[in-house]
Amino acid sequence: MANLTQSTPIEPKIGCIASALRVVGQKWTALIIRDLCTGPKRFGELERSVGSINPRTLTQRLETLEAHGVITKQTFAEVPPRTVYTLTDKGQDLVPILRSMAAWGNKHHEEC
Numbered sequence: 001m002a003n004l005t006q007s008t009p010i011e012p013k014i015g016c017i018a019s020a021l022r023v024v025g026q027k028w029t030a031l032i033i034r035d036l037c038t039g040p041k042r043f044g045e046l047e048r049s050v051g052s053i054n055p056r057t058l059t060q061r062l063e064t065l066e067a068h069g070v071i072t073k074q075t076f077a078e079v080p081p082r083t084v085y086t087l088t089d090k091g092q093d094l095v096p097i098l099r100s101m102a103a104w105g106n107k108h109h110e111e112c
Contacts, residue, residue, distance in 0.1 A: 023068045028053050029061050030098060033087065036071060037095045040086040070094065 011017055015026055035041060035049045047058055062085060065071040072089040076082040087095075092108055 015093060023065075024094060026061060026064070028057060030066065030101070032058070032065065033091060033094050033097055034062055034069070036085060036087045036091065037098070040084045042082065042084055046085065065091070 023031065030052045034037070035046055041049070043055075043058070043062075046062075047055060050058065050066060054063075062071065062073070065072060066073050066092075069088055072086050072088055074084050074086070
């Protein structure tokens, strides 16, 4: 009897996984989304929570996520200006995927 998992394609059409990886496949991106899933964060909060990320890299990842519609950036006209990043509905759709990745990491890697 054939294994159903092996005979059923993972992707509805070739290229879907590659498309998702263009959005979340860069280093640090999944951790940024992980930290935003608990609520809006300021740049400094993300910088501390993500870990040893370079501020320039964090800026680039946030710009990419915003361009893909995964997060929104809201700037408040205060002195000094305050900017807050929040997951969009599209970004929230990634949370179950990250939970699955965390479960896999917990199951297969002792350092978790």
